[in-house]
Amino acid sequence: MDFEWGRIIDFNWTLVISLLEFGVLLILVRWILWKPALQYLDKRRELIATRMATAKTSEEKATELVGQRQGELNAAKKESVQILEEARQRAERIAHDAKVKAKEEADRILADARVQVEHERERLVADLKAQYAEMVVLGTEQVLRREVRIEDHRKLLDQLLAEIDEAALDGVKEIR
Numbered sequence: 037m038d039f040e041w042g043r044i045i046d047f048n049w050t051l052v053i054s055l056l057e058f059g060v061l062l063i064l065v066r067w068i069l070w071k072p073a074l075q076y077l078d079k080r081r082e083l084i085a086t087r088m089a090t091a092k093t094s095e096e097k098a099t100e101l102v103g104q105r106q107g108e109l110n111a112a113k114k115e116s117v118q119i120l121e122e123a124r125q126r127a128e129r130i131a132h133d134a135k136v137k138a139k140e141e142a143d144r145i146l147a148d149a150r151v152q153v154e155h156e157r158e159r160l161v162a163d164l165k166a167q168y169a170e171m172v173v174l175g176t177e178q179v180l181r182r183e184v185r186i187e188d189h190r191k192l193l194d195q196l197l198a199e200i201d202e203a204a205l206d207g208v209k210e211i212r
Contacts, residue, residue, distance in 0.1 A: 168200060171196065171199055171200055172196075175192065175193075175196040
C-alpha cells in the first residue's frame with residue numbers, strides 16, 4: 037500500500053481552514069447575536085424584577101385598602117341596622133296615626149250616613165203619605181163616578197186596599 041503524504045497534507049489544510057472559518061463564525065455570532073441577546077435578557081430580567089417589586093407594593097397597598105374597606109363596611113352595616121330600626125319605628129308610628137285617622141274618618145262617615153238615612157227615611161215617609169193621599173183621592177173619584185152599589189163599592193175598596201198595601205210595602209222596603 038502506498039501511502040501518499042500529499043493527500044494527508046491537503047486534508048489537514050482543509051481541516052485547518054474549516055476550523056478557522058468555524059472560529060470566525062463563532063466570533064461573528066458572539067459579537068452580532070450573543071452580546072445583544074444577553075443585553076436583552078439582562079434588560080428583561082431588570083424589567084421583571086421592577087414589575088415584581090411594583091406588584092408586591094401594590095399587593096401590600098391592596099391588603100391595607102381591604103382592611104380599611106372592611107372597617108368601613110362594618111361601620112356601614114351598623115349604620116344600616118340603626119337606620120332600619122328608625123325606619124321601623126317611624127313606620128309603626130305612621131301606621132298607628134293612620135289607624136287613628138281612619139277610625140275618626142269612619143266614625144264621621146258613619147254619622148253622616150246615619151243623618152242621610154234619617155233624611156231619606158223622612159223623605160220616603162212623606163212620599164208615602166203623598167202617594168197614599170193621592171190613592172185615596174183616586175179611589176174616591178172612582179167611587180163617585182160610578183153608581184154606588186154595594187158590590188162595586190166592596191170590589192173598589194178591596195182593590196184600593198191592595199194597592200195601598202203594595203205601595204206601603206214598597207215604601208218600607210226602600211227605607212230599609
